[in-house]
Amino acid sequence: MASRAAPLRPAPPAKNGLRSIRWRRHLIGYLFISPWIAGFALFTAFPMIYSLFLSFTKYDLLGPPEFVGFSNFERMVSDHLFLTALGNTAFYTLLAVPIQLLLALIMALLLNQKLRGINVFRTALYLPTVTPTVAFVVLFVYMYNPEFGIFNAILGWFGIPKLGWLTDPNLAKPAFIIMSLWHVGGQMVIFLAGLQAVPETLVEAASIDGAGKFRRFWHVTVPMISPVIFFNLVLGIIGSFQVFASAYIATNGGPKHATLFYVLWMYRHAFENFRMGYAATLGWVLLGVILLFTLIQFAVSRRWVYYEGEGA
Amino acid sequence: MQRLARISFQASDDSTTQRTLFAYVRTALGQTFGYSALLLVAVISLLPLLWMISTSLKAFGREFLFPPQWIPNPVVFGNYITAFETSNLARYFGNTLMIAVLATLGTVISSSLVAFGFARLEFFGKRVLFIILLSTLMLPGIVTLVPTFVLFKTLGWIDTPLPLIVPWWFGGGAFGGAFFVFLIRQFMLQLPRELDEAALVDGASYFRIYWRIMLPLSKPALAASAIFSFIHHWNDFLNPLIFLNSEEWRTLALYLRFFLYTEAGGGAGLTRWNLMMAASVVMLVPVLVIFFSAQRYFIRGVALTGIAGR
Numbered sequence: 274m275a276s277r278a279a280p281l282r283p284a285p286p287a288k289n290g291l292r293s294i295r296w297r298r299h300l301i302g303y304l305f306i307s308p309w310i311a312g313f314a315l316f317t318a319f320p321m322i323y324s325l326f327l328s329f330t331k332y333d334l335l336g337p338p339e340f341v342g343f344s345n346f347e348r349m350v351s352d353h354l355f356l357t358a359l360g361n362t363a364f365y366t367l368l369a370v371p372i373q374l375l376l377a378l379i380m381a382l383l384l385n386q387k388l389r390g391i392n393v394f395r396t397a398l399y400l401p402t403v404t405p406t407v408a409f410v411v412l413f414v415y416m417y418n419p420e421f422g423i424f425n426a427i428l429g430w431f432g433i434p435k436l437g438w439l440t441d442p443n444l445a446k447p448a449f450i451i452m453s454l455w456h457v458g459g460q461m462v463i464f465l466a467g468l469q470a471v472p473e474t475l476v477e478a479a480s481i482d483g484a485g486k487f488r489r490f491w492h493v494t495v496p497m498i499s500p501v502i503f504f505n506l507v508l509g510i511i512g513s514f515q516v517f518a519s520a521y522i523a524t525n526g527g528p529k530h531a532t533l534f535y536v537l538w539m540y541r542h543a544f545e546n547f548r549m550g551y552a553a554t555l556g557w558v559l560l561g562v563i564l565l566f567t568l569i570q571f572a573v574s575r576r577w578v579y580y581e582g583e584g585a
Numbered sequence: 586m587q588r589l590a591r592i593s594f595q596a597s598d599d600s601t602t603q604r605t606l607f608a609y610v611r612t613a614l615g616q617t618f619g620y621s622a623l624l625l626v627a628v629i630s631l632l633p634l635l636w637m638i639s640t641s642l643k644a645f646g647r648e649f650l651f652p653p654q655w656i657p658n659p660v661v662f663g664n665y666i667t668a669f670e671t672s673n674l675a676r677y678f679g680n681t682l683m684i685a686v687l688a689t690l691g692t693v694i695s696s697s698l699v700a701f702g703f704a705r706l707e708f709f710g711k712r713v714l715f716i717i718l719l720s721t722l723m724l725p726g727i728v729t730l731v732p733t734f735v736l737f738k739t740l741g742w743i744d745t746p747l748p749l750i751v752p753w754w755f756g757g758g759a760f761g762g763a764f765f766v767f768l769i770r771q772f773m774l775q776l777p778r779e780l781d782e783a784a785l786v787d788g789a790s791y792f793r794i795y796w797r798i799m800l801p802l803s804k805p806a807l808a809a810s811a812i813f814s815f816i817h818h819w820n821d822f823l824n825p826l827i828f829l830n831s832e833e834w835r836t837l838a839l840y841l842r843f844f845l846y847t848e849a850g851g852g853a854g855l856t857r858w859n860l861m862m863a864a865s866v867v868m869l870v871p872v873l874v875i876f877f878s879a880q881r882y883f884i885r886g887v888a889l890t891g892i893a894g895r
Contacts, residue, residue: 301791302708309699309718309766312758317721320732327732334738380626386619396880397627401634403872405820407838408865411845412637415858421651423636429652455633507723515727518822522842536727543731544827556728563725 327553334547345554357530358538359562361446365534366513369450374505377457381464395465402458410522413452414439417523439524442531449519449532460505467501468494496579503578507570514563535559637869641665641862648858661859668863673832674840678867681836684749684825685818691754692765692814693807699756700769701795705781718763726760734827748828749818761817765810772806773799808882816872837868 303310328345330338349355384395401409416423417438425435438448471494479489495502517536520526526533526541539559543552640648641664642657668674702708703715737748752759757766780802781794789797800807822838829835835843844861876883 298706299708302702302706302711305702305706305791305795306699306708306714306756308695308754308756309758309763310714312695312752312755312762313717313721314758316733316752316755316759317724317729320729320736323735324728324732327735332735334735383619383623383626386616386623388616388619388623391623394623394627396877398630400873400876401630403816403820403876404634405822405838405841405865405868405872407820407822407841408637408868409633411841411861411865412633414845415640415648415856415861416633416636421649421653423653426652455630511723511725515725521826522822522845539727539730543734549731549735553731556731560725560728567723 324553330550332549358535362535370509377460385468399458401455442529445531467498471497499578664863677840688753689814695756696765704773
């Protein structure tokens with residue numbers, strides 16, 4: 274820390290003067306970051322603590338919160354929809370995120386070629402990602418329509434009969450996963466930047482040593498971009514666990530609770546039935562689940578993520 | 586073809602040329618494969634958007650045909666006029682624009698102040714505070730949904746745009762906002778320190794250095810933040826859904842969902858998909874304009890945070 278670096282400087286004659294100058298510098302630092310400190314306290318720290326408090330209460334926004342001990346947690350465990358919602362979300366996340374990352378990586382590899390006009394392709398592949406979620410979901414509701422949807426029309430070319438994408442409980446979650454694949458532009462660009470940071474000398478060296486294309490990719494490129502893969506994986510899982518808008522708009526949790534994702538379920542308790550205490554409990558439990566997944570990934574990452582310069 | 590034949594003829598008696606021919610064919614094949622793969626992915630990628638535009642131009646009834654009519658015939662531009670005439674689309678557009686612009690303004694101003702503090706100034710506990718800031722990036726925002734609702738309800742802000750704007754004037758203190766501080770800080774760290782040190786010697790205040798030196802030089806990062814922020818707020822659905830409920834403050838995202846549920850679910854009426862898609866295109870246009878006019882900042886911005894994130 275630079276505050277320790279002060280003795281390196283020639284000491285000014287008056288000790289008091291030095292102290293006041295140093296204090297002033299710290300004060301100015303705090304002044305600049307004060308919006309964040311205030312914002313963090315008001316909109317992050319306070320809500321989290323307040324939410325923890327609410328999770329031990331019964332609160333319908335009309336009367337004051339009423340302390341109920343652990344009964345919200347007990348209620349959650351015996352709620353048959355808890356496992357449904359959590360299971361749906363975990364299923365969606367664990368399937369969607371790896372497919373998304375694989376697709377994003379393939380697209381990044383395609384865009385990493387030295388070809389003329391590559392910028393046009395980059396735009397084309399990124400464009401769907403900036404489309405407003407609601408517009409996109411509504412569009413997919415139309416495209417998934419069993420009677421006149423474009424998906425069934427394309428399947429028809431191959432002689433496949435019409436599918437009830439959003440009405441068949443077995444197909445609804447896969448339909449959401451497919452829909453999510455049009456929003457992987459962010460991951461794609463991050464992969465692309467990672468690929469472009471791989472030193473060419475390394476790849477060339479491997480090539481001189483006789484490594485083929487696939488081995489160069491697997492043994493040089495993948496380890497070099499492993500931090501980027503890890504970054505995308507961690508944030509992708511955190512984001513997917515909070516999937517909400519698509520299910521709320523397209524299916525409202527149906528058919529037969531097949532797309533009742535955790536946040537949608539929590540939303541219903543909070544904003545349709547005004548069970549604020551219970552919803553706060555559900556929020557904290559989701560935070561715990563996500564934290565657990567994140568910690569596991571950080572622990573496992575030591576085995577496969579390679580940081581250049583580490584331990585050297 | 587002739588050229589190829591000539592090369593192959595020459596190649597028969599010269600191993601170097603043979604290798605050149607081999608490389609030539611391989612490059613040509615590789616490029617053809619590269620282009621075809623890209624083309625395929627690009628077509629699939631753009632298909633939904635093209636379908637959205639195509640549907641928005643169809644005459645009523647044509648959007649229910651099966652097999653679908655790929656290119657609208659007749660082309661009905663009037664759907665856009667109908668979409669505006671049969672609803673308060675213009676008002677929803679204005680609401681969304683106002684919220685997105687004010688939130689973005691707050692984000693850029695306050696995040697750049699905080700970013701300057703973390704990039705250039707020294708103070709007690711800086712490292713710990715920065716780690717806290719970074720860790721909020723990984724916290725799921727959902728956990729504060731209920732308590733912030735209670736907070737804003739207590740303040741009497743429900744059904745006003747304030748909950749969607751005010752938190753963004755607090756330098757990334759709101760959930761997800763730390764991203765912008767991080768992005769701008771990473772950029773400022775790359776700027777040469779000699780500049781502000783020289784200004785300090787000349788007696789400039791820190792605020793002057795921030796305002797006159799760092800801000801103008803950080804324009805790419807500020808632009809990237811502004812674009813991300815605008816698109817985020819323009820597209821946002823969950824927060825407007827929770828904090829706004831009257832028609833007066835309805836945003837485009839809320840309207841599209843409302844449209845789907847009223848016209849589709851209500852009675853025997855069929856969803857007017859052509860009007861729905863016209864409204865969707867209206868919502869998409871500002872995003873596209875910004876995306877195309879500032880693409881270089883956009884993609885560099887994603888890359889900057891992604892790489893720095895490791």
